[in-house]
Structures are given as C-alpha cells and as structure tokens.
Amino acid sequence: MKKDLIDIRDLSLAEIDELIGVAEDIIDNPSQYSDKCKGRKIATLFYEPSTRTRFSFESAMLDLGGSVIGFSSPTDCSVAKGESVADTARTAECFADIIAMRHYKDGAAFVAASNVNIPVINAGDGGHNHPTQTLTDLLTIHREKGTFDNLTIGLCGDLKYGRTVHSLIAAMSRYSNVKFILISPEELKIPENIKTEILEKNEIDFAETDSLEAVMPELDVLYMTRIQRERFRDPTVYARLEGIYILDNEKLNTAKSDLIVMHPLPRVNEIAVEVDDDPRAAYFRQVKNGKFIRMALILKLLELNEQERVNGNFSKPSKLGAESFDPSIIRCDNARCISSIEQGLEHLFVKTDNGYRCLYCETKAHKSF
Amino acid sequence: MKKDLIDIRDLSLAEIDELIGVAEDIIDNPSQYSDKCKGRKIATLFYEPSTRTRFSFESAMLDLGGSVIGFSSPTDCSVAKGESVADTARTAECFADIIAMRHYKDGAAFVAASNVNIPVINAGDGGHNHPTQTLTDLLTIHREKGTFDNLTIGLCGDLKYGRTVHSLIAAMSRYSNVKFILISPEELKIPENIKTEILEKNEIDFAETDSLEAVMPELDVLYMTRIQRERFRDPTVYARLEGIYILDNEKLNTAKSDLIVMHPLPRVNEIAVEVDDDPRAAYFRQVKNGKFIRMALILKLLELNEQERVNGNFSKPSKLGAESFDPSIIRCDNARCISSIEQGLEHLFVKTDNGYRCLYCETKAHKSF
Amino acid sequence: MKKDLIDIRDLSLAEIDELIGVAEDIIDNPSQYSDKCKGRKIATLFYEPSTRTRFSFESAMLDLGGSVIGFSSPTDCSVAKGESVADTARTAECFADIIAMRHYKDGAAFVAASNVNIPVINAGDGGHNHPTQTLTDLLTIHREKGTFDNLTIGLCGDLKYGRTVHSLIAAMSRYSNVKFILISPEELKIPENIKTEILEKNEIDFAETDSLEAVMPELDVLYMTRIQRERFRDPTVYARLEGIYILDNEKLNTAKSDLIVMHPLPRVNEIAVEVDDDPRAAYFRQVKNGKFIRMALILKLLELNEQERVNGNFSKPSKLGAESFDPSIIRCDNARCISSIEQGLEHLFVKTDNGYRCLYCETKAHKSF
DSSP states (O other): OOOOOOOOOGOOHHHHHHHHHHHHHHHHHHGGGTTTTTTTTEEEEEOOOEEEEEEEHHHHHEEEEEEEEEEESSSGGGGTTTTOHHHHHHHHHOSSSEEEEEESSTTTHHHHHHHHHHOOOEETTTTTOHHHHHHHHHHHHHHHHSSSHHHHHHHESSTOOOOOHHHHHHHHHSSSTEEEEOOGGGOOOOOOHHHHIIIIIOOEEEEEEOOOOGGGOOEEEEEEOOGGGGGGGSSHHHHHHHHHTOOOOHHHHTTTTTTTEEEESSOOSSBGGGGGGGGGHHHHHHHHHHHHHHHHHHHHHHHHHHHHHTTTTOOOOTTTTTEEOOOOOOEOOOTTTTGGGGOOOEEEEEEEEEEEEEEEHHHBBOOOO | SSOOSSSSGOOOHHHHHHHHHHHHHHHHHHGGGTTTTTTOOOEEEESSSHHHHHHHHHHHHTTOOOOEESSSGGGGGGGGGGGGGHHHHHHHHHOSEEEEEEEESTHHHHHHHHOOOSOEEEEEEETTHHHHHHHHHHHHHHHSSSSSOOEEEEEEEEEOOOOHHHHHHHHHSSSSSOOOEEEGGGGGGHHHHHIIIITTTOEEEEESSSHHHHGGGOOOOEEEEOOOOOSSSHHHHHHOOOOOOOOOHHHTTTTTTTEEEEEOOOOSSSSSSGGGGTTTOOOOHHHHHHHHHHHHHHHHHHHHHHHHHHHOOOOOOOOTTTTEETTEEEEEOOOOOOGGGOOTOOOOOETTTTTEEETTOOOOOOEOO | OOOOBGGGGOOOOHHHHHHHHHHHHHHHHHGHHHTTTTEEEEEESSSSSSSSHHHHHHHHHTTTOOOOEEEESSSGGGGGTOOOOHHHHHHHHHSOOOOEESSBBTTHHHHHHHOOOEEEEEEEEEEOOOHHHHHHHHHHHHHHSSSSSSSSEEEEEEETTTTHHHHHHHHHTTTOOEEEEOOOGGGGGOOOHHHIIIIITTEEEEEESOOHHHHHHHHHHEEOOOOOOGGGGSHHHHHHHHHGGGGGGHHTTSSOTTOOEOOOSSSSSBBGGGGGGSTTTTTHOOOOOHHHHHHHHHHHHHHHHHHHHTTTOOOOOOOEEEOOTTTTTTOOOOOTTTGGTTOOOOOOOEEEETEEETTTOOOOOOOOO
16 A cells, blocks of 8 residues: 555555445544544645535544644635645645645646655545545445445436546446446436446446436435536536436335435535435435545554655655656646646656556647657 | 524523523633533534634634634635535534534524534524624623623614624613613614514613713713614715714713723724723623633533433424415515525525514515415 | 744844754654643734745644634635724734734734734734744754854845845844855845845855856855746846746756755745755755744743733833824835724834834835925
8 A cells, every 4th residue: 555545546455445444443433543643733735625525634633633734725825826736745744744635636636645755645636536535435335235245336417527436436346246327318428438448347237327217226326426517518408407317205215225325415406405314315424434434544544654754665656657758749638637737747648558648637648749 | 402502592591691600610710621622623614704703613612622623714615516504514513513603694504503413503694693792792791790780781883783782682681770872873773673672572771862972971881883884875974973983082081980892893993992901991801701602602502412412302493383485475585595595495484473584584574476 | 032023133143042942952852842832822814825834833833732723814804894903913812822923014913913912923024024934044054054153155036025035144144254145136136225234234244146056166055035027027037037046956066065955935946846856955844944943932932921921011012212103294105014004003103314214114204294
C-alpha cells in the first residue's frame, strides 16, 4: 500500500477489506480510537466547496483526537496569488501530518502527492477520481448486506458522467457473482470502455435498461445518481426524462424488503423526500459511514508513513513508464487537467495500445505532429 | 423543554431562569465546565456571515472541551449545488452532536430542527427570530442589575424592524413591574401588534416618544439599535433622524449613574466611540455574556437530547394544528420565507382568528381563491 | 516588551534573541510545549486570504494545545455590515486570548491593538509591516548559519516595494559585520531612505548591482523576492527583466556550497522548481520555522499579558508625541491607510524633521493649508 490514496485502483482487495475491517471496529469501539491521532493535524485543502466531504474528513480527524487546519473554497486561500498546487501542498506539509485535497482539476491530488512526504488523500479531483466516496459506498454495502458477493446492483441515472458509478463498478467487479443492472436514458448510458474493459473483460453479468420500474423487484442495491440539466442540449429531453428516474414510495412498492437505496448526495429531486422514512433508504447511513472509513484510512496512511519516515524512503504516485514530451510533439488537450494550469509541471504521458494518455488526467493525448 | 431552541417563546420563565443560573455558575467556576463536552462537536451552519454570533457559539463549545465543524458563508458550502436545508441538516447530524444554524430565510432553523434528532439552535433566521440574542440580553440585564423586576427599559432606534427589540419586550414582559419607554422616529415605531398583543394584553406600563434626551434620566436600561438607511424611502428623512439617536457622552450626562447601555452589535455610528470608556457602556460585556449563555444552552440541550435518545422519542418543533394546503388554495407570499426556496417542503399553515399564517415564517398567508 | 507585536522595530535585539532561543527549544523539545496553551484560544482575523500565514498561526496555537476561532476572508466576516476594525477586535477579545490580524490596510493592527487588552500580532497590514515574516527569516538564518554575524546577504528582485526585504535589512543591520548586496533592476532599486537611514547611518557595508550572476559566488544568504508584473508601466521592460532574476540550477553552479536560498513565498516562477531539490534551497524549511517562532511569540506575549492583567496596566501601541488634527489642517492622503476607512478613528500625526507623518501608516501627511 502506498502512503497516498489517489485512485481506488491503488488499493488491492485485501487492503480494502482491511480498511473496512478497521472501520467496523471503530464503529463498535469508538472510545478506543478517540486519542489515536492526538497531536496530529489534517490539512483540508478544498479548492471547491464540498460541505459533506469536508465535514467527513474533519470530523474523522477530530474523532481520532487530532485537529484541523484548512480552507474550504478558492476565495479564502492563496490561489488568487497564483500559487501552484505543488507549493500549496508543500506548505501544508510544513504544518500538517496528512492532506485531504479537493480540486476542480483532474490530476491535482496526484501532483500534490508527488511533491510531499506526507500522505495525500484525493477528496475529489474534477470529474476524475473520488476514491473515499467509493470506500464509503463499499463500507455501506458491507454493513447493510453483510457481504459483497451474490448481489444484484442497480445503478440508476447518469451513468455516463457519474465518476462514483464507474468506480463502484470497478470495485465491485472484483467480488464474486455480482450482477449489475444499468438503468439510464439513452443519452446517459455507461461508456463503452467501462463495458468492454471492466464488465466484459471480467465476465461480469450485466444488463442495460431505461426502465427503473421494470427491474426494481430484482435489486439488492439501488444506487441512485443525479441527472444534471446541464448534460442535455435539448431541454425537452431533460424534462421528459426527469420524472422517470425520480424514486418515490410508489416505485419502491415492488422492491425487495431488504433492498438498500444509496446515493452519493447531494440530491436535488431524484429521490423524493417521502422515501427518507423508508428503512431501505440507506443514503444518510452512507454519509455516516463516510466518516468511519475515513478514520480507518487516516490511521492506516499515517501508520504507513511513519514506517516510511523510519526507512527514509517515501512511496510516491507511480510515474512508471511515463515519458516527458514537449507540447509541440504530444500534449494533453483536456481543459480540466491540472497540467493546463500548474506552473512548472513536467508534462508526462504513458504509452497505451493506440497512442499516449496524460499521466495526470488519463485522457488520450493529442499528437501535435 | 424541547431539544431545540427556535424561538424564545419556546422557553418558560423557569427554563430561562435555569439557563441564566447555569451561565452564572459557569462564569464563577469555568474550570468545572472545561471538559463537559469532550468528544462532542457543534456544527455551525452559517448561510450568511455573522462573525460575532459564530465566534460566540464556537468558543462556547471550545470552552466546554468540545470541537467545531462548519461553514461561515454560502460560498463555502453546498448551497450552490442546490442542497436543501433539510438535507444539509441531516448531513450535519451524521457528524455533529448539535447544530447552530444561521440562515437568511425566515423559518430555516425550524425546517432543520424538524428533520434531525439532534438539537438545533436558531442562530438567526432572516428577520424572524434570534433567541440566543435575547438570552444574551437577559443574562446581561440580570448580571448588571441583579434582577429582572422593577426596571425602566428604554428601547431606542428602529423599533419597527428590530427583531431583537420585539423579542426582548416579549421576554421582559413576563417579569414584575417592568416599564418600557419606546424611543423612535414616527417612521420606525413599534408595530401595533406588539403593543396590543404583548404590552396592553399583559397590562405592561409603557410610553412612546421620539426624544431620547427627554426620557434619559428615567432609564435603568437603554437598549440601542441601529437605524438602517435602507429603511427610508426619503434620504432627507434619514439624514434628519440619524443624528438624533446617536448616543454620545453629552446625552449620557443626564442619565442615572447605574444606567446600562446595551446594543446587539454591530453598531455603525449610533453609539459614539467615546461612550465605550463609560462604565455604563455594557455592550461589550453583553458580547461576553453571549458565550456563557450559549455554553449553558448547549449543555442543557445535549442533556435533554441524551434523555430523548434513551427514550427513543425525540421532541421536534410543534406542527400542532398545522394544515397542508395546495398553493392554489392558500400560500405564503413572504419572499423571505424558507418555504419559497426549500425543495420538497410541505407547505403548512396554522389557523388564526382572521385566516391562516405560515407555519415557518408566521406571516399572514394569502388565500388564492 | 509590549503585549503586542505590530512592527519588528518594537523588539530589541535581546528580545529577538530570546524569541529565537525559545523557538529553538520548542524545535528540540516539542512535547514539553504541547499543553502550554491548553484552554487558550487565538482569533485569526484575516481580512484578506493568506493561507501560509494563517496556517502558521493556527498550527502554532494547536501545537501549544490551544484552539482557534477566526475568519479567512472578508466574505465570511462582518466587514460587509460596516463594522470597524476596533469593534471587531473588541469582539474577538470577548472570546479569545490573543489575536493575529491580517488586513489590507496599513495600520489596521495598530488600531486593533490600541483597542483591546489582549495581545495583537500583526500578521501583515497592507504593504506596511509583517513582523512575524521577519522573525521567521531571522530564525531561519540563525538555524541554517548558526550565527547572525559576518554574513554576506544578497537580496534579489523587487527591493523597492518588498516590505519583507526592508524589515530584514533593518533587523540584520543590528548584528556585527553584516554585508548586503542589493540585486535588482533599476526600476526596483531599494528606496533612498533605507540606504541613508539604515545602511549608511549604521555604517553597514553594502553594494548595489543588477546582476545576480556576478555576485553569486560571494553570498552566504540569497533572499529572493517576487517581481510583480503590476509594478511595471511598460510590459516589455517586465518581459526583459523577468528571466534575469529567475534562479535555476545553472545560476546556482557558482554559489557557495553552504549558501542558503530564502523566499517569503508564494513564488510564481522566480525560483525554478528544479532548485527545490538542492539542499541549499531553504524556503520550505523557512515556512516550517514560521510555525516555531510564532509558537515562541504566542507564549511570550500571553505571559507578558498575564503579568499586565495582574498589574491592571496594559501596554498599548505608543501614541507618544502624536497630535490630533482636523482633516482641513493636516490629513493622511494614503488611500491604503486604515484611517481612510475606519469609523470613529482619531486622526493622529507625529512631527518629523520636515512635517508630519500619519501615526497609523507612517506616510508623510499632507498639509491642507
């Protein structure tokens, strides 16, 4: 295990199981953990606001007996002065023992982790990764269902852009006899590469549908997501679709009695408020689990980092196989990539079957020649 | 007593006396309280900035040995993503033991309290309620004068819109032999319903005047408020009035030697800075009292909530007698009401002598038919 | 020593040495200080964002076992409501034991300190003073070089506007056999008064040059600063100069092996990222030293303030020799001076050889007659 958590794929199944085990022990014996991080500090570097995620990290550290420094939006930090992510991370390293970073650019947490010797947790980098959300989802499934195996998991809504959905599919695909039902409008279907590279490659059972009602009775887990108006060019299409994927008590009538309904939150209206009182509504229990898994993660990473400090050898995000190119030869065209704004960043690319991808945001790189 | 404090009228005289008693004990024996909330967290959800009130809640919790999570303005929370007050409160409940909420909409704290099983303290909801300010004012009067009875209280400035003035009148009206002198320009006189429903109904002695100087010698307490330029259509009227209600050393010459001058702060210029050095200026002592009464309140509400948790039966804001109507029949027209923006909120109304009032903001509802 | 630190010149050499001694003891024995401020609170009043300085003060207090209240930008405090700096400071005094204030106006911390009985630390007031940066610089030089004497110090970049450079010259001029090399473009040369009133007056050896490369081999300390594009009327001049003062590995080739490179940060591009790996790059160690010297300072000021509290006699910023004038006679024309916005502030001036200077911002006052 590395000192950082940038991408859920950094963790092996055994490591995930260990984190979930620690989180469940914390839930059972909170007082045994209440001083574990006495004298330690987390720096919550939130370049965009995210109340839930920030509260989750901060209360995780507080419940471990540690304390918090941080900022919660770009208006109250030095971004305006043009400081790089690398320098802000190095500065935080001077004061804190661990960093949780949220940034609007893909790859920002990778850049931070590459520049410091303390653990960096990616608390969401643009539309790219959000590994602690996936850990939260996994802990929730484990606590609610008692197992990861033999589950039929419905994923509903925006399956095209929803990064938490993609990560959850990748993570759950590693367990036995899991079936996915992918429920979305045509416009928001799961990307082809998720189907070919994860589902089909691993021979996972899955089905696609545009009807939530048709598949409801089969589901053990229903993972709802928000359909964002901005995703649609044609507002009449949005208006037509909006209601179909709103979960209400009536649609739940045909569901199993031990179904669990999950949602990464915030919701707008895709789950009616009336559903909150249904015992199958697990989304606020899910929020609570977020704190416990982050407590386990903070503990584990600090422990690893302590060992590294003794060894004098710090694990950093892997640049294995990465090559540096001049922008006149190969460049990343993703405007949301950290490489589009970070001062002094080496532009690195990894060779793939059909070209190169940017090391930071993982999008296909453009050949300039 | 309920687990929440939304409106000062939720508290009986005995409950107020108990809180004041605890606050005064905290002042005398601070070290006995410094670990009372160890391991507990307050969530300060401030949808609009209010440095003084936020500092007061946060240092109250810190001085009880607890800790703080929160946000201090809409720019650093998830409001921009359209999350409802109910969902934000439910999220905070996952991480904290008690919530202090400040919101720009009337009724927001009521909505929060209705949705969670932990205590919610209203730290100001629009122009509606601000009960901890009133508790602060009461503790200040009690500490400074030694009693609530037999006092002549001058209220000066904007008596029309000043919610703290209305609450203080309601609270003090319950004590013996209190006299109010209402000092304001014609344009900012106390509303009729305060006179009829509180003062006259309870046979309280009161007088109205537009001259601060004329009544100064009689006063035991002078409660100053800010006159806001925005309240006046005609700027020349504002300009004429502005100076009349500015308290300076000269105006204090005729006052009793044991008068106390109070102000909810911030002031702009309605109390000259020179007055600060006068021992009768109590407004910064008042700020300090705000912390102590909030410490008492946090302790009391957490204790009540603990009992409720044992019983499994949580007190929620009363919806007694509230009826739900379709907006096409009865609706709340108050643009500052939380019901104008909150997703999924049931629109509830309470029958009054001459119609209905909105459950959330208490303004008269409009009949659509 | 006074209870406040507003200007580095408030400290004698002996007091600076004492602070550095305590900071070095904290570095050696951190656990002996981890409870020194238990139950104490710092208020970080940051009217403009400064992540590094704020983090430094906050983690200093946390590492002393205390806690923090504060705001980090004008959007989350009561500035919008027009509250004066004096009133905000008095409010903070009701809740905290010590204040660190950052403000965009010159003289703001002086005004705060004049109005409260708890220590105020100036964390930067406009372009005026930033004494804890200078203390940080001094601790860094002492730790890295083992002495303050017999050093050749290169100061490079914007020597005209850089307040940290001016303060460092003033502070280092008090030690033995220090030589300054002032490296800047013509447009950004050190102000005349620094040369005459500090360097020449104290018979300090110094030289001026526009070539960093020419003097590199002589230097024991190289203090880099940012050249701000906004300082140049002619962008082609900026473009020409920009590169000349960028420090990279090549320019370091001729430097002493025990040179130290310092920078107050944030940097934009004036030090190439490649330099970070050179052991002579001391600027992130400098950031870390910032926390330790602030711990020493907080401890010292709280101790002094405790004694004052016993005596009932609080030291306040000196208004010695200050006279009050009506703006029609003498006024401060500095738009960045706190006196241009602060309500109810007495306009005070100090007589100089050739007129008056504003007490708050120290700029030459304008005679209206």
